[in-house]
Amino acid sequence: xxxxRPRKRFGQNFLQDPNVVAKIAHAIAPCPDDHLVEIGPGxxxxxxxxxPQVEAMDAVELDRDLIPKLAQRCGVLGQLRIHSADAxxxxxxxLAIDGRPLRIIGNLPYNISTPLMFHLxxxxxxxxxxxxxLQKEVVDRLAxxxxxxxxxxLSVMMQYHCVVDSLFDVSxxxxxxxxxxxxxxxxxxxxxxxxxxxxDVTVLEKLVTQAFSxxxxxxxxxxxxxxxxxxxxxxxxxxxxxxxxLSLMEFAVLARAVR
Numbered sequence: 001x002x003x004x005r006p007r008k009r010f011g012q013n014f015l016q017d018p019n020v021v022a023k024i025a026h027a028i029a030p031c032p033d034d035h036l037v038e039i040g041p042g043x044x045x046x047x048x049x050x051x052p053q054v055e056a057m058d059a060v061e062l063d064r065d066l067i068p069k070l071a072q073r074c075g076v077l078g079q080l081r082i083h084s085a086d087a088x089x090x091x092x093x094x095l096a097i098d099g100r101p102l103r104i105i106g107n108l109p110y111n112i113s114t115p116l117m118f119h120l121x122x123x124x125x126x127x128x129x130x131x132x133x134l135q136k137e138v139v140d141r142l143a144x145x146x147x148x149x150x151x152x153x154l155s156v157m158m159q160y161h162c163v164v165d166s167l168f169d170v171s172x173x174x175x176x177x178x179x180x181x182x183x184x185x186x187x188x189x190x191x192x193x194x195x196x197x198x199x200d201v202t203v204l205e206k207l208v209t210q211a212f213s214x215x216x217x218x219x220x221x222x223x224x225x226x227x228x229x230x231x232x233x234x235x236x237x238x239x240x241x242x243x244x245x246l247s248l249m250e251f252a253v254l255a256r257a258v259r
Contacts, residue, residue, distance in 0.1 A: 014042045015107050015133065017174035024185055025049040027167055028105060028131050037095060039087045039106030039116070042066060044073045046105065051078040058095055060087050088116055093123040101128035110135045110179070114154060117188070121161050124190040130162075131187050139166050139184035151244050153212045157205060159248055160196065162188040196252035204255040211243035211251070218242055226258055 015021060030036055030050055036057040041047045047070065051057055056079035061067055067082055074080050083090065087106075096102050104127060108116060113134050120130065134142075137150075142158050143166040144150035158164060165187040172178040198204045211222050220229045220239040229239040235253045237246070246254075 013107070013110075013175040013177060013179050015045045015174060016176050017170075018045075020170055020174045021045050021049050023168065024105075024131065024133070025053075027185065027187065028103070030054050030103070033100070035096070035098075035100040035102050037092065037102050037104050039104065039108060041070055041082075042107065044070045046107065047074045047080065048077060050105070051080055055079065056081065058083060060085050060090050062086050088112060088119055091123075092120060093126050096123075096126035102126055103128050104130040105132070107133040110138070110181075113138055117158070121190070124161060127190055129187060129189045131167075131185065133170065133183055133185050135179075136169055136182040136184040139186045142166070142186055142188075146245055146247050148244070152215075153208050156208045156248055156251055158188070160194055160201070160204065160252075162190050164188060196249050198252050198255045200255075203258050204251060207255050207258060208243075208251055211246070215242065215244060219246075223254070227254060231257055 024046060028050065030053045032053065032055055034054055036050055036054055038047055038050070038057065038059045041059045041061055043066065047057070047059060051074055058081045059070065060083045061070065062085065064084055067084055071080070071082060092102060092104070102123075104120060113132070117130075117132075120127065138154070140150045141152060141154045143164045144152070144155040167185045167187055170183040170185065172180070172182065174183070207223065207226055210226060211219060214222055218240045219232055219237070219242070222243065223232065232239040232254065235257050237250055237254065
């Protein structure tokens with residue numbers, strides 16, 4: 001199992017610290033009938049900890065060379081359905097065929113983590129929760145509140161779709177090879193109903209993206225073409241404020257004002 005050389009093009013940093021594996025498994029706390037789906041199981045460190053606790057689980061792995069190794073290591077521990085596929089293109093909703101919501105887990109390649117999370121949100125109606133190992137900087141952005149340097153588009157849109165819980169940090173030494181950055185584990189739980197009301201989420205997405213496109217500029221400048229300074233003021237929001245000071249609720253108020 002250890003003869004596999006991690007591939008940079010796949011963003012492979014294999015989790016190898018048993019204490020971190022146990023901590024993640026404890027955070028997930030699977031029940032026997034939970035439908036677990038692991039993205040990028042790699043050499044199976046986390047799979048090995050979780051598979052004996054459930055009746056069956058799915059795994060989505062891009063590196064075809066790893067699949068026989070994974071099957072050999074974990075096949076004796078339970079029913080593991082391995083899908084040789086690119087997670088960015090995979091139909092996760094297609095796995096939810098028996099009415100059980102999905103519980104998604106993974107040590108995500110840091111170079112695709114943000115687009116992958118937004119891809120998963122397309123299937124949020126069938127997802128109960130997601131537990132991910134990510135670059136700490138990304139987790140900080142996911143969980144950020146207004147006013148700080150970490151607060152941005154990712155914070156606003158992910159908090160619109162999910163409850164975000166930053167769980168714990170993980171040092172580079174937990175991986176092989178060791179990444180050059182610290183990591184962290186986050187829990188994302190899709191809301192049954194978003195915490196704010198907007199008529200069209202695509203309008204919210206466009207407005208938030210445009211507002212943060214030039215962080216140092218005021219709303220009066222960044223939202224040109226969507227809302228005038230007068231329209232922003234009419235929502236009791238000062239158009240001289242910057243995007244990083246607005247709450248999710250205030251972004252929703254502005255999105256509802258777009259015509």
